[in-house]
Amino acid sequence: MARNAELAELAESIFAASYDKGATGLDTAAWKACAESGLTTLTDPEVGGTLEDSAVLLEAAGAWAARVPLAETDLLGGWLARAADLAAPDGPSVAVTGSAAAGAGDTVSVELARVPWGRALVAVVLLDGDRVLVLDTADAAVTEGANIAEEPRDTLTFTGVTPVASGAAPAGAAEELALRAALARSLLLAGAARGALARSIGYAGERQQFGRPIARFQAVQQMLAEAGSEVAAAAASSAAAARTARTAGFADPATVFAVAAAKSRCGEAATAVARIAHQVHGAIGFTREHDLRLVSTRLWAWRDEDGNEAYWNDRVGELALRAGADGLWPLVTGRP
Amino acid sequence: MAPVAGASTTLTRLPELVPEPVDLPESLAGLRAEVRAFLAAERAAGAWTPRADVWLSGWDEGFSKRLGERGWLGMTIPPEYGGHGRGALERYVVTEELLAAGAPVAAHWIADRQIGPSLLRHGTEEQRQAFLPGIARGEIYFGIGMSEPDSGSDLASVRTRATRVDGGWELSGTKVWTSGAHHAHAFFALVRTEPRDDAHRHAGLSQFLVELDRPGVEIRPIPLLTGAHHFNEVVFDKVFIPDSRVFGELGNGWAQVTGELAFERSGPERFLSTYPLLAALVGELTAAGAVDPGTRRRIGSLVSRVWTLRAMSLAVAGALESGAAPELAAALVKDLGTRYENEIVDAARLLVDTPPDPGAESGFARLLADAVLHAPGFTLRGGTNEVLRGIVARGMGLR
Ligand SMILES: Cc1cc2nc3c(=O)[nH]c(=O)nc-3n(C[C@H](O)[C@H](O)[C@H](O)COP(=O)(O)OP(=O)(O)OC[C@H]3O[C@@H](n4cnc5c(N)ncnc54)[C@H](O)[C@@H]3O)c2cc1C
Numbered sequence: 001m002a003r004n005a006e007l008a009e010l011a012e013s014i015f016a017a018s019y020d021k022g023a024t025g026l027d028t029a030a031w032k033a034c035a036e037s038g039l040t041t042l043t044d045p046e047v048g049g050t051l052e053d054s055a056v057l058l059e060a061a062g063a064w065a066a067r068v069p070l071a072e073t074d075l076l077g078g079w080l081a082r083a084a085d086l087a088a089p090d091g092p093s094v095a096v097t098g099s100a101a102a103g104a105g106d107t108v109s110v111e112l113a114r115v116p117w118g119r120a121l122v123a124v125v126l127l128d129g130d131r132v133l134v135l136d137t138a139d140a141a142v143t144e145g146a147n148i149a150e151e152p153r154d155t156l157t158f159t160g161v162t163p164v165a166s167g168a169a170p171a172g173a174a175e176e177l178a179l180r181a182a183l184a185r186s187l188l189l190a191g192a193a194r195g196a197l198a199r200s201i202g203y204a205g206e207r208q209q210f211g212r213p214i215a216r217f218q219a220v221q222q223m224l225a226e227a228g229s230e231v232a233a234a235a236a237s238s239a240a241a242a243r244t245a246r247t248a249g250f251a252d253p254a255t256v257f258a259v260a261a262a263k264s265r266c267g268e269a270a271t272a273v274a275r276i277a278h279q280v281h282g283a284i285g286f287t288r289e290h291d292l293r294l295v296s297t298r299l300w301a302w303r304d305e306d307g308n309e310a311y312w313n314d315r316v317g318e319l320a321l322r323a324g325a326d327g328l329w330p331l332v333t334g335r336p
Numbered sequence: 337m338a339p340v341a342g343a344s345t346t347l348t349r350l351p352e353l354v355p356e357p358v359d360l361p362e363s364l365a366g367l368r369a370e371v372r373a374f375l376a377a378e379r380a381a382g383a384w385t386p387r388a389d390v391w392l393s394g395w396d397e398g399f400s401k402r403l404g405e406r407g408w409l410g411m412t413i414p415p416e417y418g419g420h421g422r423g424a425l426e427r428y429v430v431t432e433e434l435l436a437a438g439a440p441v442a443a444h445w446i447a448d449r450q451i452g453p454s455l456l457r458h459g460t461e462e463q464r465q466a467f468l469p470g471i472a473r474g475e476i477y478f479g480i481g482m483s484e485p486d487s488g489s490d491l492a493s494v495r496t497r498a499t500r501v502d503g504g505w506e507l508s509g510t511k512v513w514t515s516g517a518h519h520a521h522a523f524f525a526l527v528r529t530e531p532r533d534d535a536h537r538h539a540g541l542s543q544f545l546v547e548l549d550r551p552g553v554e555i556r557p558i559p560l561l562t563g564a565h566h567f568n569e570v571v572f573d574k575v576f577i578p579d580s581r582v583f584g585e586l587g588n589g590w591a592q593v594t595g596e597l598a599f600e601r602s603g604p605e606r607f608l609s610t611y612p613l614l615a616a617l618v619g620e621l622t623a624a625g626a627v628d629p630g631t632r633r634r635i636g637s638l639v640s641r642v643w644t645l646r647a648m649s650l651a652v653a654g655a656l657e658s659g660a661a662p663e664l665a666a667a668l669v670k671d672l673g674t675r676y677e678n679e680i681v682d683a684a685r686l687l688v689d690t691p692p693d694p695g696a697e698s699g700f701a702r703l704l705a706d707a708v709l710h711a712p713g714f715t716l717r718g719g720t721n722e723v724l725r726g727i728v729a730r731g732m733g734l735r
Contacts, residue, residue: 198350201732215734218726225725228732229672232353232665236651237644239357247359261640268637313636314629320639321627325619329436329611332643335368 007049008056010037015064021291024150026120027067031092034068042074044088051075055187055242059235062191063198065294067151069094069117071184080125080177084132084167091122095177100128100158107160108133118142118154123164127173133163147305149297176250181306182263183241189266189302190234195295196277197231200224203281203292220280227276234269237262244334253319254334260315267309270299351731354665357647358654364429371433374406378439385698386438386612388707391605392566392717394440395519400474403434403441409448410472413456418469424657428650432604438612438703442516447471447478450599451524458584458592463545467522479523480600481511481546481570482593488513489723492537492590496527496572498544504578505529507544507552510571515717517555517568522547524596525572526589541589545581552576562694562709595661600718602652602666607645607673609714610680613703614638617684620700624688631687638683645673664731667724674714674721681707 014037018030034040039057042049058071069092077093094116100108115124119142126133140156147153170176201224204215214220241262245255274296278285285292303309323331330336378384378399387394403409411427413419434441452471455464470476487493496509507527517523523546530540548555552575558567584592618635621627627635648669655662684704685692692705715721729735 194350201350201734204734221729221734222722222725224732224734225668225671225728228353228728229668232648232668233641233644233672236354236357236648237640240644240647243357243359258643260636261643264637264640265644268641309637310633313633313640315636316639317627317632317634317636320618320635321622321632323618324622325615328615328618328639332639332646333368333432335365 004053004056007053008060011039011057011060012064014039015060015066019064021294023067025067025152026069026092026117030066031068034070040068040070040073040092041078041088042070044074044078044082051183051242051246052239054184055239058184058187059191059194059238062188062193062298063195063295065149065192065195065291065298069120071181071188072116072121075180075184076177077121077123077125079180080127080132080173081134081165083170083173084125086125086132086134086165086167089121089123089125089134089164092117092120093123093125094118094121095125095127097127097174097177100126100133103160105162106166107162108135109159109161110135111158112156114145114147114153115156117152118156119144119152124156127169127177130169132167132169132173134165135161136164147301149294149301151298151301172251175256178307179245179250179256179259182312183238183245183259185302185306186234186238186241186259186262186266189270189299190231190238192295192298192302193231193234193266193269193273196273196292196299197224197227199292199295200227200277200280203285207282214280223276223280227273230269230272230276234266234273237265257316257319257331258334260312260319263307264309264312264316267303267312270303274299351664351733353668354648355651355655355660355662357651358425360425360429360650364426367426368429368433371408371430375433375437375439378402379437384440386616386703387440388438388613388703389609389710389713390438390612391435391441391445391609392515392710392713393442393564393706394438395442395516396440397443397474397477397519399440400444400477402474403444404472404474409444409474410452410468413452413468413472417456417464418472419452420472424653425650428604428653432608432646435604435608436611436615443477443519444471444474445605446480446515446520447476449603449605450480450596451478453599454524454583454592454596457595458543459545460580462580463583467545470521476522477516477520479514479517479520479548479568479570481514481517481523481525483513484510485512489720491526491593492541493532494526494528494541496525498527498529498542498577501576504576505544505582507546507572507575507577510569512558512567512569514555514568514570515566517548517570518557518565520548523570524583526593529586529589538590540587541593542586543583543589543592544577545583546572546575546577547581550575550577560709561712594663597719598656598661598663598666601670601724602649602656602662604646604649606670606718607642607649607676609674609710610677610707611642613684613700613707614642614680616700616703617680617688620688620690634683634687638680641676641679645669645676649673664728667719667727667731670718671721671724671728677714678711681711 072094076095078088080095100110244258410419693701694705696702
């Protein structure tokens with residue numbers, strides 16, 4: 001399927017319009033614009049977007065360091081609620097796994113740590129063993145926390161609350177949730193890597209030393225070319241994983257392999273691209289004033305979220321070793 | 337706060353680094369299965385053993401002819417020239433299966449990969465009829481005559497000269513590093529047909545189709561560091577080349593060579609040279625039983641990388657098939673891919689404590705020995721990584 005150029009343009013224009021390097025917390029203007037265009041529920045069958053459309057959107061969000069929980073709401077919270085035959089929460093949401101204690105009546109208590117965008121959500125869709133509970137965040141005590149990119153990662157404490165809705169979890173929900181989160185994070189990483197490279201190229205063309213732009217120096221060109229190949233690798237791997245997930249579905253072993261490989265590759269690219277981007281920017285990129293930090297801190301934060309390289313490499317390594325010398329190539333090509 | 341001026345242009349100005357991703361059509365699964373079955377049967381019969389860097393060193397004319405008989409050479413050449421009129425992606429499938437298996441593909445490699453497409457683009461009807469059917473049968477082999485003693489990275493500085501004579505041209509000069517010239521029937525020589533003009537360094541270059549048995553051509557071996565005969569120095573002493581062997585347009589040599597390089601740089605051979613070693617490494621580890629987490633993760637990283645490189649390389653193949661010349665993407669995939677080939681060598685050395693053994697008939701120790709000794713070439717051949725990064729930098733607007 002062709003990349004959705006129209007969607008890419010729409011997403012870029014929304015994120016560019018509200019881009020504000022000094023702000024933190026939910027970008028309500030961008031969220032509203034996304035919601036009005038159906039982007040917050042893109043893969044809802046009623047809207048009809050595919051995972052590859054979602055890939056285009058998330059990549060753009062990553063490049064712009066957009067402060068909107070799009071992946072959380074559409075790919076995780078909305079998905080899990082729909083998969084359990086429940087109404088998707090009307091507003092920002094996320095799905096997490098946890099184990100709730102039963103209280104009087106049908107009330108539950110649970111403490112959920114490091115919930116992405118916790119304070120800005122209307123609901124958390126909790127995967128609790130073989131059931132799904134939709135919890136209203138208005139019922140939660142919020143302890144604010146953050147990742148190193150200053151994105152909300154809050155602790156939500158629900159004490160004796162009645163779920164808004166509950167249903168049976170679909171088969172394989174825990175694995176699919178983990179894969180969806182890793183795929184979304186890979187796409188965001190690929191976007192942030194592109195954002196860091198674009199900023200670096202722009203800066204290298206403007207910054208003068210020794211009487212000429214630093215982009216004229218071969219050493220700088222070589223660094224940026226290396227960053228270019230890492231950005232390309234992140235884009236290609238995350239897009240391939242999204243494509244595999246769309247065509248084969250999350251339960252297919254090919255998708256498990258592709259998402260695991262993509263998250264690992266995007267994490268490795270994140271490290272290289274952030275390092276090079278900072279080197280090219282010199283001291284100015286190390287300041288709060290400069291917007292490079294918006295993407296470099298996200299590269300550092302996101303490579304560790306939803307499974308770092310060690311975790312996913314372990315999964316890929318296990319699949320490879322199980323495949324053995326003769327099965328390895330069929331694994332790589334997706335062709336048994 | 338107001339939107340940051342200029343930010344949007346900065347973020348969208350980045351050129352496309354990899355072309356549109358492609359899916360291999362489901363219909364190619366049958367072809368892939370056929371190739372796998374053929375390779376398994378050949379291996380079982382002991383026709384060859386898997387080696388590293390087979391597209392450089394696995395010269396086996398019998399194997400090439402057997403591929404030709406099956407229709408797996410000259411796949412993209414139209415039937416009227418003895419080819420099979422199939423797509424670039426079908427060819428890709430066959431090629432990657434051959435490389436992954438470590439099959440001996442060197443004899444036909446250059447002819448099949450770049451000479452065929454070049455002849456179709458720039459050759460005369462007579463040249464196509466003369467060479468394409470033999471290429472598709474796996475019977476005619478080619479070399480590449482670009483590099484010279486003082487012209488490697490700076491190819492525009494070639495000094496081999498062609499002078500106009502009655503009915504043709506006379507070539508004098510020296511080509512080096514010519515892979516397989518001692519076996520090949522012919523090569524394309526990049527030569528000067530006009531005196532060098534420093535203001536227009538790429539002008540005045542032309543290509544000639546040189547049959548290597550012509551009088552005045554001398555081919556001298558330049559042994560590799562292993563002692564193997566792969567490279568050659570090819571000396572022209574007033575070699576007569578008839579007009580019928582001018583290749584393409586006079587003076588258009590630079591553009592033609594650049595087009596050829598797009599084919600030369602983007603294929604699966606740029607990240608699969610050491611794949612047979614990776615497979616053997618996985619085999620050694622599985623045979624050994626328990627694998628520690630660090631080792632498993634290292635394997636996971638290597639496998640994630642090869643999977644990613646394949647997606648990128650396929651995207652370039654898809655773009656080539658649709659007629660584009662994705663120079664930037666091809667350069668970037670080759671830079672990443674050839675460095676990756678070296679990573680496998682290091683992982684194999686460090687994860688399995690078996691010394692490389694160039695005397696072994698086959699197996700891990702032999703694959704490792706070949707890979708270690710061939711590794712320096714990966715990041716040189718077809719344009720060095722430093723030069724490729726220059727191309728990427730230019731493509732990204734830095735120069
Ligand atoms: C295995 C193998 C097979 C080959 N087969 C063929 C063949 O069949 N036909 C053929 O024509 N050629 C062939 N070559 C030659 C190959 O194309 C050249 O080796 C390559 O282009 C580099 O040229 P060089 O060896 O002269 O190195 P040089 O150009 O002398 O380069 C030496 C070093 O300087 C660096 N360097 C040079 N210029 C620059 C620059 N502008 N910026 C940054 N760094 C620079 C290079 O990257 C390299 O690290 C083969 C080479 C190998 C290794």
